[in-house]
Amino acid sequence: MEESLISTSDLEPISNNYEQIKALFKKKHPEAEAVLAQAFEKTVSQIIHELNAKKNTSDNLRAEISQAKCKLWGMCGEKICAYIKTIDAGASKVLLEILNQQQKILKENSGSNEAMQALEEELTKTKQEMDQILIAAETLENTARSLREENAKLKDRVNGTPEDLEAQMQQLQEENEKYLQKIISLSKEKAESCLSKETSGGSYATPKATREKTRENKKSISRTNSGSTIKDLTLKQLKEFIEEIYTSKEKFDQKCIETHQAKETMEEYMYSYLNQKYGLKSLIQDWISAIVKAVEKYEPEDPDVLLFAKILRHQIEENYRKVFQEVRKTSLQLLKIHLKNKFPYMQEKAVKELLNTKTEGELEEEEWKSIVTYMYNQADSEYLQSLLTEHAERNLTRASKIQGKTTLSYTNFVNLLLEFQVTGHDQLLEPFREKFLMIDTDNQGILITKQFSELLAVLDILEENERLIKFVDPFDTGKITFSDCVSTLLSHQMEYKGNFVSIIYKLYSEKH
Template identity: 40%
Template sequence: MALERAERILTQNTRTDEANLEGLGLTTIAPLLPLFAQMTRLRRLRLSRNALTSLPEDLSALRNLESLDLTGNPIAGLSSILSGLQCIPNLKHLNVDLPFESEEDEVIVTLSSLESFNGTSLTDADDDAPPASNATQTRSAIPQAWVNDAKPSQTHTTSVSAKTRWEESDTVQIQRLHQAVSSLSGRPVSKQEFDDYTRSVVGHLHSIVASEEDPLRREAEIYKSKKILFEYCFEEAVRAAQRADPALGQVLSLVQDSYSGLLNNYDRLVKNIVETKEKKIEAMRIDLQGAIQEIEGLMQQLEAKGAQGGDTASSARYDGERRKFTEEIGWLRTENEKLQTRIRQLELSRQGAPSASPSAGARALSAGTFGAQSTDRTGQSPARHAPPALGSKVLTLRQLRDTVEDIYASKSKYDIKCAETHLPRETMEQHMYTYLNQRYGLKHIILEWATAIIQGIKKFSAEDNDVAVFGKILRNEVDEEFRFVQRQLKETVHELLRVYVKGKKPLKGDEEIQQMVRKKVNGNILEEEWVDIVKYMYNNEDAVTIIMRIRDILKHQAQPRRTRRTAVPTTRSQAAKEEEPVLLSYNEFIRILLDFQLEGHERFLSRFVRVFKQHDTDRNGIVNEQEFRAILRSVDPAKSEEDVSALLDLIDPNNNQLINFSECVTFLSAELVKMMREEGV
């Protein structure tokens, strides 16, 4: 029974770097070695509080292991475990209860790779620290490994480099601290609840750190997140103390409030310093802009005088002054750009702590007004609220299109940063709020803009394909990369029109051809032109469909004009005018092609969208490894476990467990084509 439970735990995630097999009643781990051999990323193994008396002599399956916890096991003696431990070349941290104290020295001497033993550091950095007593460790209610992991990092005592990203060791530290506190309190606290809370805090931290260029500000955000999680654990410790000694619990509660208030006051002080600097920089920026405008005005005056002519001396003086002003403007523009960059960084620094994320309420609003329930980056749905009273901002189509393009551009840059920092990509919906947060900062403005964008999508989707595509990307109905397909289509049509015009007017120069193309793009195109383009771009079946669709539209547009005709035309010119064909505007032609392309892509993805939403139970457009495996089994049941693992290594190389819809479509393109062919779509 114990081995079966252990096997289930290990097979749930063979790509993890930590395995917890504590308290299962294991008497041997030999049957588990084949599973350990498959877990090439395993770095930490916890086997405490089992019934192990020895270890297998060959533990080379755990060759990448760095930390091993064997405390609380009735180990018979050093000889029963030493051979196996010597097969783990990377072992750095070992915790084990041995029957004789003399055997501990032999462990330290034999295993030269160890950096800590039973919580005592063996490196030079902690030579002054007193060694821990083995008897004390055995009696302690908290395993020493937890205490050791909960110690604050001392990296900054010897280095000035900033900690710029949240690491796995930080998560492990928090989890072990919470486990230690929970073991003291005896209160049944849901580990899943705490893990979800941790993921929520860390997920929001990732979104802030990825957009922050200043490494010191990144480190500050990391410490803020740690503070929030430490406070969660401290509150649990206070509750445990209150049950044992109410007076002690009250004192600890006061200590917690004092420290929390002190840190909050320090954070406000730093923000006030930043705001003061920002005001000074803004004043300097205004002065620089004024100077630039003044110098440009003087240059215009000089140019006007130069244009009027004059003697050679005046011309030379004019040229000298003009060069001097040009150089000065160049310097001022450079300084202005530097100040603008600094201002943007200061605006980013206004981001609050993760617990005060403005996107949570915005996403709750989106859930109620746009469709599927929105969620945060970690896959956890934010609490629902009644929508706050928002402004009546209404976006025109032009404003909405510009905003969508800005979001696209921001998303592309953000994806690059996420790839560089090994963070998971955001969905387009998540990034919309990230973009608004970075641009406006204030929660009520973010909500107002989000509402305006969503209402604009509802209003203009039927008449503008770009808006329709953006809305479908937000709802995870088409993948993000499809917008590049639509962009390429527009460029291809424009180029084909240029080639067509050039073919009809071979004697015209390039500039004249460009003018003619520009006139058509801003106006109408002839039937022979759009028919030729359609036949060139599409196969016969699709070309016939598009041509018939365009002619139906033109027929519909011509209908009102026919109803206005009189019984008998009064003049021959009027009759000829009425017989003129209805021209097709270039913009309408592009919209028809884009709509046709979108409809085809939606048909292509239709089954996969249903499969994805079936497994994406929280409707946030993100799945974990287990959900991805289930999706892949539905799409291609013939896939072997090796093929699935290989795909996972490609789509989620950093094991973030956050795989979004667009990534699935991109990496499963071959499987989706195969599925489409089988269905005859």
Template identity: 35%
Template sequence: MAVARAESIINADLGAVEVNLEGVGLESLEPVLPLLSRLPRLKALRLARNKLTGLPNDLTGICQLEYMDLSANPITGASTIMQGLSGLAILKHLYVDLPCESEEDEVIVAVQSLESFNGTSLTEVFEEVRGAMEGEKSDDGDTSPAPRIFDATDTSVPDEAPIYGQEQQRQQQQQQWKAEDTKNIQGLYTLVTNFTGNVFTQKEFNMYVANVVRHLCALTAAEPDPSSREGEKLKAKKVLYEYCLEELCRVVSGRDAVLGRALTEIAKAQAGLLESYDRLWRRITEEMNGRIAVMKKDMQDAIQEIESLMGQLGQKENDSNGGSGTNAVNGMELQRLQEEVGKLRTENERLQTKLRLVEASACSPDAVAPGALRNSSASADHSRISPSGSRAPQSGSKVLTLKQLKQAIEDIYASKSKYDIKCSESHLPRETMEQHMYTYLNQRYGLKHIILDWATAIIQGIKKYNLEDNDVAVFGKILRNEIDEEFRFVQRQVRETVHELLRVYIKGKRPSKSDTDINKIVQKKTNGTLLEDEWVDIVKYMYNTEDAVSIIMRVRDYLRQVSQPRRRSSIQRGHEIASIHDVQLPYAELIRILLDFQLEGHERFLARFHSIFCRHDADRNGIVNAQEFTAILKTVDASKTDEEIEALLELIDPFGNQLITYSECVTFLSAEIVRMMKAVE
């Protein structure tokens, strides 16, 4: 059907200069080629939007063609059309869609008669640049030699280049095709001909090199980017090296088919690898440009916020002059705004510095490695940081001391408690602690990069201090949904209980002392050390016999470790060696040991349930829906009826938000978890 339509179009006018076969559904040009060869005046052939995957190998029957449009056809590669195009000696204009840019370059250098390719002139740009340079010279009255433009048959470089500045001259010399490049390529092909014995192809190859250089100059003449010019030069070298390799493979295949096939496959693999690397760098460049654009936008946003806050600051100053009754409040507000402006200015300066560094590295093609690019652009990544990730802090990130970290944790806890109340009143689902950390930072700082810096600092602080401070360890485990949020109240209760038991113990030992005196003694003890009788009494009162023994053993191990240096020192000085029972225990160490014991016990208690929860938490975000919650509950307690499950679901998610956190599950299923643990034991 498609061939019949094409034949009717051709037969309609055998004297046609142009034949339009667009969209007729041709799968091959072969059936209509004899008809086309009967058109003596044919100059233009339109074959767009067909199903052509290539061209016939012999197109000499229509060798008078000057224009061919093959666009929007599923051409599989340059190799399927190259031999056919070689028969069109005067083809000037070609439109074709190829899989990759390097194949387009191969077509351009192979079809020597082309004047335009896919609508881009291959000759006008070259002449326009030559004319523009000559025009500048004449307009300025400059009598210095004009910049050298390469001729198709002359691949040498001028002895002296025009001086536009030392750096520009150096870059131009690096990006130009030099006589040495031609000599190296020709020397390589000479080695090939020495092996093949076909010396007659040397002249043909030299003409091919000249043609490649001509097209290279046309492609790079109007290209302002030094990296792009260097890239085109490297691709031209690649085309010439492949020409040599293909000739070698052809001859070897004729002498040894197996060796020739192996050599051909290796050559294809190497060419594919180079293509992949080229695409990789193009993608990296695009990503870098996108991140630069994001950084510029963030910088503009920061500038706008600074200007807005400065306006508010000026307004507050004017208002503060209007009345004395509100001076104190206005003064606090002004101080807050000044601090905010300072933070924004600092952020703005940091963004500008990073932007300059990225843009500077983008200007130099050999100054940026892929790893360096990722590091320099990491600040533009606004994705949230997982507490369990191992990402190292980027340059410019905030570093928190232990005191600052614990203060930040307390602020997040306080904000979370208030936010949970608001969510309950508004019938909204609760956030996990990780979600609320970002909510809190966003409410406090607003700017994305400040939020990112604080989040990174908190995560890195947790990794740094979790082994030495229990509060930090608990917060980290809550962030990772390893324990429930309410456990922090248990730890707070442990502290308060130890303090109260110490006061009761001292009161019992000194009944005649007033409450004021007792409080002073307690304060001194909490800031200092405890006697063995004091801490043993507290431990035995708070825990059952088994746990108390375990804790006492931990304390004695700690005392034994700290007493070793003292024992060695006493031996050296000849003093009497003290027993570990005589070594007093710092109050802070008792609290640490008790809190660590509580945390370890709670983790053991939740270990089985945590494993079940993670098995049903598909996206690993610490949140499940009603269906997942039902599956968790049936795994924990298989005896639950559907009515009981619905009742629990109504209790835990009364508004049907379908967002149930890990902490809510632990809180509402505590009785079921206890029964599950007892059944396991």
């Protein structure tokens, strides 16, 4: 017999009842016992087989089980009717009619229950679809709003007066003439530079050659004072330059490793990069001045510029920008997870659209609190939530005030996290920088091997001198940058108050 979906506790009363019916038959018709036993086994086996067949196809297995139990009890009813018929045919007929009517009513109720369940499922499905439609509508509304704003801006530009357009054209012509004259006046110098490259046997400059030429240009630039007006870079232009120089320096550092040459600081490499890009001292000077001016202007308001400024000044190591990348990546991932948990039935495409809307617009309080809670420990999380709430309330839009919501733009949210990161790391490195500047007195961000040993002595870890020098300067170049010092000493663990921490963390803990 197949494994039954009907529990033993349900089958036992049926079996006991059937045994009593068999006992009644046995008194008057002993020969009927074997027939009744065989009929019981066959009927039970058939009903269980039918029920198992419906196990994977039925939409309402519970109702199927109930019907199966009704059939088994109905079998008992039919047999007792058969027994009563041997005594009183009329009574048997009445009882059989009662049983048939009960079966009919049970079937009707079963159908009604199935209909109710189907209706409930349909309502649930409809509710889920409505939720998705509402989210999609909100997304479309935000998109439409953005398009309307962009359209208004375009109209303003198109509706500018002819006088304004003429003035802009005149300004552009003057700038073009100015740069044309500069190019003509410097063409000879550029030609000589190109000839010198050809004479040297190739267009690619090695790190060493680039470094020497950069030093010459840097000295020359420092003596040059053109007196010209420093150009103004927009924040976008500055950040594009920063990203370009990061990418270029990564390749340059890799080349230094391959050729076993010393790396440069970011400050040094900026001159190298501009020298390779422009080649003309006057243009390099213009760009250096413009970059310095833009960095000073934008570092108070943009964390990426702030980090670049601190790297240039040898205050934070270059690799820390990878932390920025990780913060951005993690924030986005956590926001997506939050949205998926909030709308579990939303399709992936709709989730992506909603995610884009959020990253280009506003986060609700529950959203940015969820991200911060997962990203940081309790103390940092509480501090950041307080900081973010204060910022959000200070910059509430009129619409948010009306709706009673505390929202925060995603861009501002991420920038506040990055600012928190760079500020905290800057504070962590401060005690170490003080020790470093005791050796690097001219603040060039570079130590020679002897000076690095002196630094280790100041840090009271001179016994690690040989091992750390091999780690920080594996090719024995004799030149060690501030960034390499920090990266090496952050990875060097030592025991402090029962824990293993870096010497940099130890210095910070002792000071605070």
